[in-house]
Amino acid sequence: MEEQKEDQLDYESEKVEILRLAQSKKNINSLNMDLERDMQRIDEANQDLLVKIHEKEDEIQRLENEITQTRDLAEDEEWEENNATMERERALQEVEEETARLERKNESLVHSIAELERKLTRKSQKATKCEQDNLKGTPEESKVKLQQLEASCADQEKKLAKAIEDYAFVAQLCEDQALCIKKYQETLKKIQEELETRFLEREVSKVMCMNSTSKEYNSQNNKSRESLEWKQEGTVTEVVIYTSLEPRLTFIRNFVLLRYTVFIIIERRSRLFLKSKYRQLTILEVLQMSEYLLDCMTVVLTVLNRLFWSQAYVLHSARQTPEITEVHLSRTKLGMFPNVSHRLIPVAH
The missing domain is CATH 1.20.5 (Single alpha-helices involved in coiled-coils or other helix-helix interfaces)
Structure with missing residues (x-):
């Protein structure tokens, strides 16, 4: 329960x-x-x-x-x-x-x-x-004066036509001369470049050969310094100098001088010609200028030709002569060169 x-x-x-x-x-x-x-x-x-x-x-x-x-x-x-x-x-x-x-x-x-x-x-x-x-005058005198004036006008017209023809001819001649100068500058520049390249090639080859022959020259110079002496007799002294590079140096110096001279002459004449276009010149002045330009060109060409052949002859004679030449200098001349000591002066090829 x-x-x-x-x-x-x-x-x-x-x-x-x-x-x-x-x-x-x-x-x-x-x-x-x-x-x-x-x-x-x-x-x-x-x-x-x-x-x-x-x-x-x-x-x-x-x-x-x-x-x-x-x-x-x-x-x-x-x-x-x-x-x-x-x-x-x-x-x-x-x-x-x-x-x-x-x-x-x-x-x-x-x-x-x-x-x-x-x-x-x-x-x-x-x-x-x-x-x-x-x-005031008579009719006959007026007719005579009129005929004289007509004749003088005809003569003046003829002279003017002739002067215009002469001026045109001279202007054409000046233009032709300017063109010739331009072509001459171009050819001169080409010749200069060719000469410089050839000269540089020759010098480079000589420098390459100089490295191989420097030791031989040094040994020969050392031997010759021991053997050779100064011989003084009165005012004459014998000095032994290497003169193989002298013709080349003179050639380079003359060529550079002539180059600058030529370019200065051509530049001044061309400037004068260009200025003459902007002013009225007489026929006599234009003829004198053209004749002067032709004379300058002929002088430059003759100088170039003579310089080339003279330096070629000098180089040819320097190659045929021995490398050591005796130069006789007096004491007064030696006084002009204070850096020259009483010993051999070697000059490299």
């Missing part, structure tokens, strides 16, 4: 607990429903706020666009005003320049009109004097 009572009590307690749990479940469900309704109201409020925010943003953007448009319009108006003012200033400056130019032209016209009036008055005075002279 006691067990049944305990079971019944447990059953009742469980039933009460179940009812309590069911009631709590209902309460929780109602609370959830309330929360859902509250969340829905909050979402609706949020949606309304988002719509208002979008509207505000659109309004702000519209206002910004209006501000930028007004600013651009103001800048455009200012730019147009600046351009208009600049154009007005430019037009005003052009008008001022045009007025100044017209004033200068007006002054020159007034001056020329005054000169023409003076010339007309002089001519009218001369004409009146000539008419008076003609009226």
Whole structure:
């Protein structure tokens, strides 16, 4: 019996607990429903706020666009005003320049009109004097004077035509001479380049050979220094000098000097010819200038020819002579060379 009572009590307690749990479940469900309704109201409020925010943003953007448009319009108006003012200033400056130019032209016209009036008055005075002279003279004398004037006019026309022909001929001759000078400069430049290249090739080959033979020359010089001495007899002294490079050095020196001389002459004559085109020369001056140019060209060519053949002969004779030559110098001449000591002076090939 006691067990049944305990079971019944447990059953009742469980039933009460179940009812309590069911009631709590209902309460929780109602609370959830309330929360859902509250969340829905909050979402609706949020949606309304988002719509208002979008509207505000659109309004702000519209206002910004209006501000930028007004600013651009103001800048455009200012730019147009600046351009208009600049154009007005430019037009005003052009008008001022045009007025100044017209004033200068007006002054020159007034001056020329005054000169023409003076010339007309002089001519009218001369004409009146000539008419008076003609009226005073007889008709036979006037006919003779007219024939003389016609003959003198014909002679002057012939002389003028001849002078024009001579001037044209001389101008053509000067142009031909200028062309010849230009071609001569080109050929001279080519010859100079060829000579320089050949000379450099020879010198390079000699320098290459000099390295191989320097030891032999040094040994020979040391031996000769021990054996040779100065021989002084009165005012004569024998000096042993290597003179193999002297012809080449003189050739180079003379060639460079002649080169600069030729270019200076040609440049000055060509400048004179170019300047003569811009001023009116007489026929005698043009003929003298052309003759002088021809003389200069012939002199330069003859000097070049003589220099070339003389240096070729010197080089040929230097190759045939021995490498060591004795040069006799007096004591007075030795005084001109203080750097020369009383010993052998080797000069490399």
